[in-house]
Amino acid sequence: MSVAIVIAPLSNDTLRDWPLTHFERLARLCVDRLDARIDCVGIRAQRVAVNQIVRNFPPDRVRNLCGTMAWADTAGLLRSASCVVANNSGIAHLAAGLGVPTVCVFGASHNPYEWMARGPLVTTVHRRTGCAPCAFGSLAECPFDKRCLREIAPETVFEAVRRACAAADATVQGSPAAA
């Protein structure tokens, strides 16, 4: 099974961002186990940071598209994806609303039941830390080194991605979503 995955690794707030090293590990799992082709999206200013994710992959496997697409064009890319992985960010809401299988890695700054992306095929992965939800406005306020996100393992998110891709595959083939 070869799948197309879109990753939006950076939001507009570092407090909400799953670590880049985790995204890189997730990309490795997706490439190795799902034979995935991955496009990383973001704005131009995020391009250099996202290079940390793509650096160790062949360019035809994991692309850095930050700054190359307008928001309207991004929707087209998302529509063609088997799965979109994002933080609590606009891309997650866009993908979820388009009905694309979406996996959202959701930190503890916000209550997921209040702010999560909604759509027919969304999985919100969230760690219920004792400090959640903190409603902090910036990472500088977090005394716990953002462990609500840091302690969500790439393997856990990969499992959600795998299930989402399987569901998308089943939907395309007209059969019930695979469990």
Add this chain to the structure above:
Amino acid sequence: MSKTTEEAAPSPGNGNTLLRTLDRLGLARIVEDGARHDVVVVRCKASVGDDLPDALRAVAALDIDCPGPDRTTLPCMDASQDLVIADGVLERLSDYRASIADWFRVLRVGGHLVLSVPHQFLYERKLLPPSRWNTAHRRFYTASTLLSEVEEALDPLSYRVRILEENDQDFDYAVPPDEEAVGCGELLLALERIARPAYADKVLDERSEDRATGRFVRVPGQAPSEPVVAIETAAKPPQRILVLKVDHRGDFIMGRPAMELLRRAFPTSHLALVCGPWNRAEAEQLGLFDEVIEFSFFPEIASHVTDIATEEERVILFAREMAGRSYDLAIDLRVDQDTRRLLTVVAADHRAGFGTGDRFQFLDIALPFINPTISGRAEQRLIMPDRFTTLVGRHDGFAIVCPEDRSGMAHGDRLIYGPYADFEPGDWTLEIIIEPLESDFNLTYDVSSDVGSNVVGVGLLPVRHGVRPRIALHLDEALKGVEIRISVGPSNEVRPFRFLGCRVSKRGTFPALHQQELLVLLASLVAHRMRFPYQTLDAATRQPVP
């Protein structure tokens, strides 16, 4: 005419340009004196020798096949080379990241990587691949795209760009793009490997710009259980829906818009209604429901009944009624919370109703709001002196009495404090009943919660014959444990006085959401939520988590 075969392809460069670049970097001597330095030239076999200067021919070379492999790996140890030149190679390799990283890998600190590639608008003169001139060229380059590939490939804190040059020496701009270019047409990029600074990892850590400030007072630590949960949605509208509307005739009429909304939202679902027997005919006439179930939670006319079953008994009776039935969704269409517990005995995947999730943890769809019937009502009560503590006088019957002149105490010294009462949101008036036993004087007051940390009112408190000072208090949210403190004023006077408590009153508020509107809000919420119902699972075990 276009030439598209590898053998026939013209070269974009000129070996002298490469040498000049090396000279500008102070590296020409390294090449000329190759025996004493470690230099590698990566070349393409097909183009070897066509314009490489003699000095470069002599040094160690890796000649790749053209069309080339995906990537190259130099047979060199890490940090073993002074100079790596990749001349006309990068554009032929699909895995540019791995190739650039490998060429860079073998450089010593202070060593240089020189890349030469054909320029998109000098050599190729075309907007998109394929190349007119060389079928092996996989990508076109401008200064920006070449640098982008380097940035993707290399740790940004491990190198500096020394030269980035578009070489159009002797280029003839009069030659049209479908004819072979005349003159140079390559891009040159020279990088120097630098010692990675000690702070590099810190810079690349996305947290580095956000230093914690220590304002953590309200953050609890670790919880006993901190599962990673997966909140999963699925596009599966509810097939069997139960609507509870067990109150009276007027309530039923007010609930009709909400019921109609539910039918519109779930046109093909089986909709069952539970209502009082007095509303059955009306319900059937509506034509919205597939089934009507009678249940008397309330008596039809409360004032005609004296022996009403307890709430627990009525819930048990309802449980019997619901035995053997199951639903995807159950909704209690009543604003008052007295019927909410009926939902606990319905076998349903989702339960919806008014109230907070804290109070009704069984609600999957809880619409919290301030009940206007409760929050909007007027209140008046007297808080007696026995709810207060005094530091200067004594409790005497229904009063606190301070018969002595205590003038001279310090401004701010507490005299009386209490009553630690709870206040709902609204506009409150606190009437302090305090009177002088002799001459008039002034004290001060403050009103606070959270052990004085949240002060919501402060001011002068005149103690006068025939005057009852009033404190106006507007509360946007409920306050618990409110403390009223009466203290020595700025004149330091504390004449004999008597304190008889505090009368608190709240004005009633009339603007409110209508019951019909509230029910429509709940029905809309349910319809919206159930478009994409979700469940919370433990990510590891996939067992439901409340």
